[in-house]
Amino acid sequence: MENSIEYVKNLMKEREYRKALTILENTLLKCDKDLESIPLSNGKKSILKSENLNGIPIQWRLLRAELLIMNDDYNEAMNVADLMLIRNSKNSEANSLKTKLLYITGKSNIKNTIGHLREALKYYEKNENAKLLIEKIPELDEKRKYINENFFKKELYEETIQKYDELIEEYMEINLTECIECTNKAIRILKNIVFTNGEPESINEYQNCKQDSLFVELFRKRSECYMNSKKYHEAADDYEILIKLDKNFNNYGTSNNNIYKNKLSNAKSNNESERMEKSEKYNNER
Template sequence: MSSEPMDIDTNNVSAEEIKNQANQEYKAGHYADAIRLYTQAIAASPSTATYYSNRAAALTMIKKYKEAADDCRMATNLDPENVKAYLRAGKCHMNLGNLEEASRQYQIVLSKDAGNAQAKRDIYNLHQLGNYVGQAEMFMKNKQWGLAVNSLDRALSFVDSDAVPFTWRLWRAECNLGQKNYSEANRLANELVRMDSQNPDALFLRAKVLYMQGDNAKAIAHCQESLRCDPDYSKARVLLKKAKAMEAQKEAGNAAFKAGRLQEAYDLYSSALEIDQENEGTNAKLYSNRAAVLQKQKKYQDALADCNKALELDSSFTKVYSRRAACYMELEEYEDAVRDYKQLSEAEPGNREYHNLLRKAELELKKSQRKDYYKILGVGKDASDSEIKKAYRKLALQYHPDKNAGDEKAEARFKEIGEAYAILSDPQKKQRFDSGVDLDGGMGGGGFDGANVDINDVFAQMFGGGGGGGFPGGGGYQQQQRRGPPGYSTSGGYTFHFG
């Protein structure tokens, strides 16, 4: 590496000698050193066009295209016949995205040298670049974001990839936002704000990304900053109004929910959802919040619908999976609940609550796949002893074999009803059934086996079993069972007449 050059004493060395030394540094690839020397030559002879043109060449090599374009302008002002300066200016303006100015510079070259091969090649590339830029703008206008990105990528192949024009960077970020690639849009927007923290376009784009992600508070702050830089920036003003309105409605809904004013909260969330259907981040939260209201109101199907809408807008919204799973549990849709709790447990392996909820859902799923004695008797899981007894009495009389002679379905139903009552009327068996002990071989290892239940005893306990005290009306089922008359068959501990 070369040592840093000393400033030359221009009183003893001519500007031309300084320029020659700068040329040597340029050829050696020491562009910063060359620029410093060209600057000294300019100071010694500020009206020499070549010095500006040469410095522009060195500035171009370190990608300082704006400064290089300024030097080219100085060179052509001093020497209107300096073709090299026009060519360099054209290249600089291409890389700056100033396509019309680049074209003008190349046309000047051709007007002075019609056969200039370099100018012809550059004009061809410029036309290609202009076509792709035009396509990108058209596709963005039509919200065809994928096509816009493709055209923009083709355009960028004609310019310096390390010095992409600011406007085109904005476009790329906007395309990512349009494609709902929020993480990349957020990265690009942050990068643009770092490059120019006073640029209203960059600040507005950052506000829009935040807005779409549901962070209205930060979106509001960025809109206000954009308007501070440009008070007439109408897009920022419109977005600011929407963000404020949505945030105010959402917060009012949250306050109503916390105060227990559920219908008011529901109405506020619904009103907020009507403000801007494109604000997916906030709308996902609003649907989730409204689902919480419906869940409190025990409107589980409606709550599920809102959870699904929230997840359509934001599939990574963890809280919604938890809320939806809870609704599935209430609706006894255990397979769906297990699926959601599994997803939560995989997303947050260290969350013990999710693991516990998953185990509970898996247990309920297993329980749901065995006989449901509550459903057999047509009672809820919170039914009292008297409600269970009443349900059994009604169904046992309805399906008793003496009333359904020859009906095998009624016979099976009668047995099932007795089995259910035998379990649910016994506090210990009921507790074991409710807790799912039978799924792990409870009841002494044999689970709840209907074959071990004597339906005669169950019926006799309910209706009385002495003498003619079987099926109401005398004689009947109990009495005939004890006699064991011809034509009766023993099945599952009791007899039925098959005619």
């Protein structure tokens, strides 16, 4: 078991996040014979239910949560944190995990994020992950502002892309995925580089440019961020583009195109449900 965990951590260093998650979860299945796997569907990457992992050591559950984050499954990672906090609201690592997720999904600003991380440290002063985030999040945000002021606003787009690549590398080193703002900026920059007026005349233009694979990655990342932030209308717009752009298959032989169609349907359904809920609330308040 310990050898498998070390192997998973090495895969994380190599950024083989999907493989690392698969190996970790298969290891947990072997470790606990009562666990049952669930079939993958709609682009899900986890074969385990977090609710069934109470018998698994906390550190392994936290490791799984980090891998879920790096595989863009923020909802399930948040589920891990919430389940741990239900059992112990003062669990330092679960608190810092939840705080990080709120920051990643744009639901917490830097000031609040740092405040909550400091609270987590009060519960366990040796929480090294919280200490690292307290140090790095403001530092990386200052770098982001510097890039914006000194490159993007001066329309130095190629230099901006390069600087953002370097910044994203630093985010990835501490298992922080890019926030919506960073991804938005990267898409805007790439559009300015590729398209004459900074915007394609139609979705088809994305397919015909040399940077189509980069657009796929950026729109994929942003669409997941939008869904996790409950910005369903914006997510649906991105899925429309991805359906046109991404014709590849995943490791399980499933068409990415079909996955995005399912996600588009979910986004539209969630958007309609939210619209009706707001309408009902408005009518009740009148």
